[in-house]
Amino acid sequence: MIRRRILLVALLAILFAIGWWAGRGRATTSLYSNLDLFVEVIHKVEENYVDPVEPKRLIDGALKGMLKGLDPYSQYLDHKAYDALQDVTQGKFSGIGVVVGVRDNYPTVISPIEGSPAWEAGLRSGDAIVRVEGRSTQGFTIEDVAGLLRGPEGSPVRLSVRREGEGDERDFTLTRREIATPSVPYAFMEDDQVGYVRVASFSEKTGAELRAALARLRAAGARRLVLDMRRNPGGLLDQAVDVAEQFLPHGALIVSTRGRVRAQENKFFSSEPHPETRWPMVVLVDEGSASAAEIVAGALQDLDRALLMGRTTFGKGSVQSVFPLRGREAALKLTTALYYTPSGRSIHRARRDSLERADDDDSDNDSTPEDHAAPADSARQPAFHTRGGRIVYGGGGIRPDVVVSDDSLPPLTQRIEQRGLPMRFASRWGASHPASRAALRTLPGPVWEGFLAYIRAESVSVDRERLRSERSTLERAVRRELARRAAGDSAAARVALEGEPQVQRAIQLLARSRAPHDVFEVAGLGAPQRGSDRGDPADARRPHNPSDRSGADKRSRGSTN
Known part of the structure; x- marks a missing residue:
């Protein structure tokens, strides 16, 4: 009986919404007859399906399916999806401030956001997050760990981190706060x-x-x-x-x-x-x-x-x-x-x-x-x-x-990048050597030799001729991660752009352009x-009014996500 009442309330809400919509536009006989069919199907499922089904689950699924048939971008946003959309459009959320990827089946810090709790606590690129609140993160997706790291502003979160080159795990207790994610990084x-x-x-x-x-x-x-x-x-x-x-x-x-x-x-x-x-x-x-x-x-x-x-x-x-x-x-x-x-x-x-x-x-x-x-x-x-x-x-x-x-990455570099070895090597090297600004411009010989020894220890088969032809690309990958560790994402980006044909061609054209x-x-x-x-x-002839951006309608109506 309680289930039926919940279902009826949900259906009445839909009927009310459609009635309101019809009042603003044109309701058709077809709409109402198909709505009768929808109500009948919901009742049959609720009464006869092999397992008990929550009415809300049926309604949410029906709404999502209805809109999915229109185009890839029209959606019903439940509470979580609506909150996530608002986080994206506002460019902020409450958390610890890390960009996370997955390496070796564990969430791994790609980079801490400058000025964030993670940055201030000393989390580094390459740190593997092995536990959150005592719970193992092995096999977690990026979405899984993001759900654990985000939370109410001012609340604490405990992490255990494994760092390259160190035997013992490090424990951190961080306080979540509002994190602004720059759109111009x-x-x-x-x-x-x-x-x-x-x-x-x-x-x-x-x-x-x-x-x-x-x-x-x-x-x-x-x-x-x-x-x-x-x-x-x-x-x-x-x-x-x-x-x-x-x-x-x-x-x-x-x-x-x-x-x-x-x-x-x-x-x-x-x-x-x-x-x-x-x-x-x-x-x-x-x-x-x-x-x-x-x-x-x-x-x-x-x-x-x-x-x-x-x-x-x-x-x-x-x-x-x-x-x-x-x-x-x-x-x-x-x-x-x-x-x-x-x-x-x-x-x-x-x-x-x-x-x-x-x-x-x-x-x-x-x-x-x-x-x-x-x-x-x-x-x-x-x-x-x-x-x-x-x-x-x-x-x-x-x-x-x-x-x-x-240009796509050459084969050896691609294999090494996919395993995250440049980042992991930079983390290990940095733990035993002070970060050097010189490494941002050139890769010293000892660092290159150390990297070769590292990838061999990681069971990467290295063909001598392939290594010779890809050395500059591999050196740049290592320099990028050393730069990230020494000076942050901007320094890493600067190194990475050295090898990007679009950027280098653009610079060449602009160097010869005055107007x-x-x-x-x-x-x-x-x-x-x-x-x-x-x-x-x-x-x-039509003066521009900055507030006349009705397609945007105060942030969300004109969202082009």
Whole structure:
């Protein structure tokens, strides 16, 4: 009887919600007849299934299944999922502040977040977390250990850690506190005039973080910029607008949204010029660049503001609006519109399933790693023009102006990296040798010999010729981890970028560019028409109102996760 009452209450709540929805739109006879079928199926399962079933489980499963049939991004968010979404969009959570991976079947510290409890307590890259609150973590996934490390702010958590080169485990008791995860994790000078900045995601403070990073680079002498948005999964629409307008003049259209409901049709314009507007720029993208990252890339490309380099982006150009459900700690995330670049291209790529990758820029079989990004099938794709008259292609995703494929790691290095040996060696070496800044630039002979002895002890078979051909790549991997240990993630990133073709090619192009449009000529694309980096007078007729970002609707409604 109690079960039936719970079930009826849940169904009445759904009926009430649908009735409210029908009051705002159009309820159909078909909707109500199918709802009768839904109620009957729920009753049959609840009464006859071989095992007792909680009504809430049935309702939650039905809601998730219903939305899964729409598209990969529409979801019913239960309490946990809704909280997790808010953590991501706010860029903060309560925990100890570590980036964790899995090595040798144990959660392992990749790096502590600077200034966090983990950082202050002395946790290091390579530390294996073997127990949390006395519970063994062997076989734990990243999600498993994250659930144990996060908790209420101010609460304690006990860890036992195994460190390379040490026989005994170390015990730590840390106090959880709010952890801010930066969406602009590092920015530094690549040479006297070229600055590099990494934008890893779009959360609540991305625009402000980027503004601060650019100010630091300007003070250090930057006059050219590499903006790295590779592997950036996206985030908040209003932050994408904020990032783009830091490089665009007043009144320039950044992105528009179009949906079935008039309220979802919006245009977003840049609000004011910034000193960085005149810097020559290269923007790095790849198949992991999605949603908000694609908005920024598409705007800068269409307005001829930056050269795009890399690989075609993912093509996640749909707007998800988040509707909190009344009286419940749950929400509905629903696709309500599509994004369009200033030239009118739809960012969204129609895909058969959510796992389809954006890889059509690899259709050219030429072995040269760099080529202009007119795809082999461009005749079948709609063509658009940038403000300066250059041709760009639609069809989903943002195609770079210049394709530069990242070289995959050679076989021996790949095997060694997959086992986490550079990180583990750096942890062991650091335990017995003081960290040396010299190791950030070159790898001393004794360190290299020590690494060779270490990988042999780890049963890695080493072919002499293979070792000779991959030595520079392996040395860089060790230097990266020594740099991380000595000076943090930013130093490690700087070493890693030395071996990335996209970054090095971008620096070469920028070194020969004095004005924004020079980079197009240096790349062999020809200069856009003069004046194309100025705001379109037609667009400027609508004044930009920073608060008029209804697609974002106070953070969650315009989330492009």
